[in-house]
Amino acid sequence: MKIDTMHELNVQDVSNKQKVGKIIVTTLLYVFLIFMAIIVLFPFYWMINSSLKSIGEYLLPVPTFWPHRILFVNYIDAFKTANLGRLFLNTVYVGVVSTLLSLVITILSAFAFARLEFKGKNVLFACLLATMMIPGELFTITNYGTVNDLGWMNTYTVLIVPFLVSIFYIYLLRQNFKQIPNELYLAAKVDGTSDLKYLIKVMIPLALPTLISITILKMMGAWNSYIWPRLVARDIDHTLITVGLRNAFTIDPAIGYVNYPQQMAAVVIVSAPLFLVFIFLRKYIMKGVSRSGIKG
Amino acid sequence: MKVELQNVTRIFPSRNKREKNDVVAVNNFTFEIPDGKLIGLLGPSGCGKSTTLYMISGLQRPTSGRIFFGEDDVTDLAPENRGVGLVFQNYALYPHMTVKQNILFPLQNLKGEDKMTKEDMLERAYNVARLVQIDELMERKPSELSGGQQQRVAIARALVKMPRVLLLDEPLSNLDARLRLQTREEIRRIQRETQITTVFVTHDQEEAMSISDTIVVMKLGVIQQIGKPQDVYDNPTNLFVAKFLGTPPINIFKGYVRNEMLYIGDDPIMSVPGIQLPEKKVKVEQQDNQENISTEHNTANGQAVDSQTAEYKTVEDGVKGHPVYIGIRPEGFIVDEQNGPLHCHLNNVEVMGRDMTVVSSNSDSESGIIRSIINSDSGLDRQAETVRYSLKPHKVFIFDLDTEERILFEVK
């Protein structure tokens, strides 16, 4: 059975069509991607552009795409108006302390779940994972009362303690710990190394990338947290930056409007540390975030 | 459809931009695959055989050189316009489609003159499925099939659009030994029935030998030899080809030629009349007061003999003649307890019915161990310490020590 094969093609013709088709498709791909990229970037550009204008220029009927006169003074004014210095210190303090404590708790728990043997380990871990399904608002209702009863309102404690445990981070780190070969642990046991020493000397260095991811995500969490701080810490000594930012800019009686350029300058100031983190530590953030995708 | 490669070269640029160590995967290939034949590209991993296959398919482009299908230059053509069918090493069956959907998939892509009606597609799919004997499995998903079945589905999917050229990339490597044997016969049968020009990549010489019309032996991007499997086996052009083909593998010895006589150790094992010893470049020590490089022509015939041997002794101390590699096929040995010139230490004997494998050793053997296949009733004394062999001249190949090229002699 000699079969009839496919029709032969006019090579020159097809070759040309193929080239033209490829160019068209590639062009369309890039046009779409670049268009979307511009949409994604536009708010950032507009934020910076607006933050450098005078209020008069900001209010021009036809907006200018770059300030005629660049006013860095907006940043200084914004800093003062929104009391950003104080907010910044509050937030960094809360961020650093809660990250450190959270890391300790996460490491200890992840180690226990990854390496130690105890009754009910798997059941307990499954229960913990199940709590991740529950929306945080459900906890907030009671926690609001609890911290009130404990007399923690308007303290740093209230901003730090209730969120020290993150099941997700424990899960992440446990997975990472589990990848470390068990032989290393057994070898250490044979050498008489204590669990704690092994944890510090071997596990933590090996899991460093994950710990960095957790640190960054936790710090970003403190920086961006809004709902809880707004609820429990409203005095200026304990206001976090996002809450302060939202409430700082009201209608300025002198001009009859919100001072938008100043507001945008404050937004830039609040966003800047995040961008810095993004530029220098993008790899770790993406790893942490995409890991959450795998857990599925 | 005839397939022709002309001076095809493929270079993979090095990843490290500072160091320029580009990899030449395929180096200046020229060969022709006649219409309707099955060609086996054979070589160890990294020899460029898969790259060659992918260049024929169009998935990779040659760095230079041209590829022709029939009279058409297809070098710049995208794979979809070449009309090839490709069977991947891991089959690449779409896991979310049934066998039927997998086989129909290429048909549904056809356009222009090749476009088909739904009924025709189904008919064609079932015809091909019958050809590879999977028509019972059409509603299953690939994950529900055995390796051999998946392999057939992959072939069916490649065949169904009636490609002008069928390409198979290590199609049997994921199968167990028994299935492999069975499937390769199947591929041969299907190819014979369809008469589609087929190129088949493998690292398994037995596989290539058993089903190819022609084999192309490759090493490090360079073609070593092209020919019918039996011809290549009987007449390897170099040491690599000789070593690569044949099970059990060829036995390699270090020996030398003197006076048209071949020696292993002190045993004069065979006369090699008319041997064409190549011009040999001999590096001479400075204090010898000669030219740095002296070129001499060793014809190893009559008159020059004495002077030559003498010269060798002065040049390379302890060498008693022109040093060479000697390859002897396992079936090239004859047990000859009385007159056999080659003395070996007898290790053990494995009897396998009509034939037996005699394992012996000799200090000049490359691997230390010699495997020979001998007729069981050859009268070998299994208890003896030594075994003496005489050799079949056409099963003995001589290779240059440096170039590893074949050195010919007259076989009566």
Added chain:
Amino acid sequence: MYDTKRQWKAWLYLLPMLVLLAVFTIWPIINTVRMSMLEKYQALAAAGGKTFEVSFYNFKDVLSYNKFLTCLKNTMILCVVTVPVSSILALLIAVFLNSIRPLKRVLQTIFFLPYVTNSIAIGMVFAAMFNIVGSFHGTPNQIIETAGIINNMLGVFGIEPINWINPGSTYGANITVLVIYIVWNALPFKILILLGGLQGINKQYYDAAKVDGTPRKRIFTRITVPLLSPMIAYVVITGFIGGFKEYTSIVGIFGEDMGPAGASKRLNTMVGFIYDALENGRQGRASAAALILFAIILVVTLINLYVSKKRVHY
């Protein structure tokens, strides 16, 4: 198998976590259920010695409460619109990104940028972009100082300025702005996950399709989408969960009034409702609403899982 000394040690390692968990996670779960079952429960009154009847009153109350139904509607609309839009856009972007070489890394970085932003802060930027400044609060002689950059850009296409978020704006306009912002915010995570999934697909499937001359569109619908379906399902499920918990985006754009001036709370969401009830000291109502939210998330997740089990390959 387990010696007691080592058991103790393990629990010691877990102790800090367990204590905090008990106080701030386990107790709240129990307490929320308890409060939701006590008729018109108010913590302050309870502390004063008041007792409450056990009933389903809070649930009935919440479900027949107009304000809650508004919140439910808003949340639903936002979910139903933003999840498909952002998922499809993210899928297209991820597939296109995966098929290009030059600029790939740069574009990938740009598309991830919105992930590391403060949703309140950038919400304020969006508000500024859509904001109309001037005295046009329904007065006959409106003076628009500036219509905002978005209206100006629309003006290029001859579209009259639209009142997006200012007093007197329509509900539809408000929701449109929210949808744009939420989609913008949701893209990076989805693109990251989908791109990761795409890179995990065996390239040979594409080679096989190419050899068979499969058109791009068909490769996308018949190969990419089915093989990516677990990741798509994941992105959709997390999208819905995130959508049902939407709150800060609205605060970012509209402020804590959750609506344009004169129509406050018009855009309130379920999470917003819970916090309002909490701030008013109505813990019973808040708990019931939180449990309803939980139930909805659970049901949506289960439906999604069920659908994807039927549709998702592997």
